[in-house]
Amino acid sequence: MGSVLLVIHLLACIFLVAVILLQRSSGGALDGLGGGSGASNFLTARGTGNLLTRTTAILAVILFATSISLSLYYKGMSRPSGSILENAPAQSEPAAPSAPQAPVSGK
Numbered sequence: 051m052g053s054v055l056l057v058i059h060l061l062a063c064i065f066l067v068a069v070i071l072l073q074r075s076s077g078g079a080l081d082g083l084g085g086g087s088g089a090s091n092f093l094t095a096r097g098t099g100n101l102l103t104r105t106t107a108i109l110a111v112i113l114f115a116t117s118i119s120l121s122l123y124y125k126g127m128s129r130p131s132g133s134i135l136e137n138a139p140a141q142s143e144p145a146a147p148s149a150p151q152a153p154v155s156g157k
Contacts, residue, residue, distance in 0.1 A: 052123050059116035066109040073102050 052120070055116055055120050055123060059113065059120060062109050062112045062116060066106065066113060069102060069105050069109060073106070074099070
């Protein structure tokens with residue numbers, strides 16, 4: 051369930067950014083991406099504005115809904131008590147090098 055919500059949330063984020071960039075602005079944004087006059091090839095300027103405004107509003111509602119749903123879903127998940135550092139495995143200190151031993155000479 052959480053994975054599905056997360057995928058929907060990410061897709062809504064990507065599409066929301068794309069739709070916002072497609073809207074007409076003073077800099078032009080990505081309005082001319084469709085070639086020539088942009089999205090106005092199949093819609094009037096007013097129709098394009100209404101379509102992009104409605105799409106932005108719908109995607110924003112989906113984004114907020116999935117954000118709230120994900121926060122409620124993961125709220126009930128169990129977390130380990132304490133901090134990460136307390137649960138980390140203890141590291142052993144390396145052994146100090148031993149002093150070199152004198153060679154044994156045998157007769």
